[in-house]
Amino acid sequence: DGGITQSPKYLFRKEGQNVTLSCEQNLNHDAMYWYRQDPGQGLRLIYYSQIVNDFQKGDIAEGYSVSREKKESFPLTVTSAQKNPTAFYLCASSSLGGSNQPQHFGDGTRLSIL
């Protein structure tokens, strides 16, 4: 079954700690995205990547970092600089062609502060 796998489902972060969220897709999509979802707000774009070894900042990139070493993988690191990291994080992928291509989402990682 093709799809997007995010892990872990739940993650806890201590003060001053960096944590990394995993996102893997087997849809052969070139583009991948990271969104943050907060209650009462829509999804907000953190980072996106259209090709291996290249990525762009979204609207709320501060305090986050990404890498794209393989087409299938797009991990997100929430750094200690992100002062309000508690949220539901969603990874998505799509074919190239901009956001007009349907985006397929994983089932998310819920990050909380200890």
Next chain:
Amino acid sequence: QQQVKQSPQSLIVQKGGISIINCAYENTAFDYFPWYQQFPGKGPALLIAIRPDVSEKKEGRFTISFNKSAKQFSLHIMDSQPGDSATYFCAASRTGANNLFFGTGTRLTVIP
């Protein structure tokens, strides 16, 4: 600022009724308007999408109505079922852009 405004925030509908969710946008360059459905603990899934060259698109019980002059679009769910209970997000984007702008979501509850 919010690029796409969505209302209502929550909606309760009787089984068999019609659910209507509305969205409005300002950027006239937007030319792709998808709707996503999200169940608790899951990622959003694309439900239906429309481009501004048509005023309506129907897929089963789901219909998007699009009013280009008013810069508004809406989702109609006919014969609403308890299984439709979920959060619905509208979104908008423009050709060549990589950013999909989402509304704030509508939590729909369909009561039996």
